[in-house]
Amino acid sequence: MLDVKLGLKAVVPTAADDCYWVARCRAGDEQALSLMVEKHRARLVHTAANILRDRFEAEDVAQEAFLKAFRELNRLRDDKSFPGYVYQICVRLCMDRLRSKRIEAAEFEVTTPAESRNIENRVLIEKLLDQLPPDLRTTLVLREIEQLSYEEVAEAMHVPVGTVRSRLHVARERFRKLWVEALRPSV
């Protein structure tokens, strides 16, 4: 609706225009804000949904990430790096949410073959991911589901590439163990 009001359908920003639109966002131009949201929202919501495994929370985090990015635009040194900047904020907010969630002390339920056959893949994955610490979980999701390179994961999580490599190794191994444990009778 807002798109129609502002006539955004006709104006689609290209990568080269990013600097121009970011400058206008900095000046508080709502049309520019809406354009930037339009351009980057899909990626942010997708990533947040896969890290948090909750569509509604993902939308909220993506919105929060945009607001934070727009508010702190003055900190952005290079306007071209806005996509990475807002993505980094989104990943950080996701990790904050994961950390603030109460860690459930209960052990993973041991499933019988019959139960495990009935458990949907997605639900099982959610349970397994819930047992990984936020750092490992985010690294694993960014690499395996979002298919980011080591460098991109490092930038998004604001850690060195070596840290990403070691975290990924640990995360994959833990995830495998959890998966085996959950499906032990059927594997």
Place this chain on the structure above:
Amino acid sequence: MKKLACRRFRRLVNEYRDRALNPSEHSFLQAHRSVCPKCRNLERQGTLALSMLRTAALEPELPPNFNERVIRRWRVRSVQESIRFWSPAFIGAFVAALLLLASLQLVSRSAQLPTVNLNGHEARKISLQDPIFPNIIEESRERR
């Protein structure tokens, strides 16, 4: 010796998911796979677990009013921030205005007080609460 080989195998299995291995690394993996069933099983489990993770990726649909909600929240935040920014100035101005009013009130009151001439000294405005007041009355009685 076998432990070392197993460790190397697991490290390389992790790495080949992210980078192309060189021929010697490839041949080591193949050789170890054929002699170590435990490592072979671990590799299979890892591959299955990760492929399962990838297939469980969520593809959320974007709500149609997403942009509108962001802009609305942006407006609300902007107003809140401007209020937060200007509120100290408003409070300061309010306090200054109160002080000004109070001082004006005092000035106008002192203009209404009675004036007494003290024995060749300058005229002075006094109020009934002034501690000097009883002395002045006594002095004027004595003079009479």
